Amino acid sequence: MTHPEHTPASLPATASKRTFPPAGRSGRARRARVEPMVVRPLRDGRYAVETDGEDGGYVVDLDGVSCTCPDHRRRGARCKHLRRVALEVTERLVPPPEERTAVCAVCGGRTFVPLAFRGPALCAHHDHDLGALVADRETGDRLVVVGAAGDRADRAETDDGRLVADYPSNAAYGAHEPVFRVVYLDSLRRDAPVRQYAFPASRLRPLRSGEGGGDADPSPAADGTAPPTTA
Incomplete structure (x- = not known):
């Protein structure tokens, strides 16, 4: 039986492999971008990486800068799997190690929240910071x-x-x-x-930086109703 900490936390089993433009890279950096791979977040903060032609895939620990592939274990190299996971985290395609995937409570879109977060999840379009x-x-x-x-x-x-x-x-x-x-x-x-x-x-x-607006007045609206107050 697979331990839940070692199972994918977000992507479905049918997720297709993706690639990125080479962006002028060479060597491992290029392979990390152009080779088809699937990155699956695990419940323990690590990632499973599957590529074409590699049996079973490998597990990447981004915080520990390690991978179970031979290139990293034998040579200590920053392998293509480590590089791919870092790329997908940077591109916000998968959550960073300290976060998990969640569904926005407003639009149903994908967002990331801290692992221990238990409130309503909101995407960047619908969340508002205190003092904003x-x-x-x-x-x-x-x-x-x-x-x-x-x-x-x-x-x-x-x-x-x-x-x-x-x-x-x-x-x-x-x-x-x-x-x-x-x-x-x-x-x-x-x-x-x-x-x-x-x-x-x-x-x-x-509000966008420098955006103006009419003076606000906390009085009832023209139809005789006031915006709802909190309990």
Whole structure:
């Protein structure tokens, strides 16, 4: 019986071998790019590498800079398998040793998270760092993220007992999305209590460097509804 630590953690058994352009390389560096290989992350942070014409493939330890192939074991060379794993990690095709593959809770796309991570996984398009400036896609108002992704929009309640997903202004966003807590940027400049709000992850758009926007006002919207507040 195969130990789970030595089994692939992400790629299906039918994954096809890929190649990369030679990019002017020679020797092992070239072979690492042009030879068809499959790199499979293992549950112990190592990688199984399969290539054409090699029986059973080899196991690469990227942190330990080792490979079970004869080229590395006998010659101590930085073999083509080590180089290929490093290349695929750099290209974000496989997770680095301290991370694992996960599915974005918003779009279902592939992302990488720390091995011990247990919260909702989000891809780079839908994750927001604490303190990040973002914009409300509905109004263009500028906001500051003050709380990490939490409950789903159809489970997170606001101060008035309503679910975030039940607000009409959130109808275009998935009820399954985790919510972020934010404050209006303009409210931080006022001598008044700062109120927090909760938005589905994809309703928040990261602000580009130097991007402007209208002054935000944490007052109810024109239709008489206010953005949902956190519990």
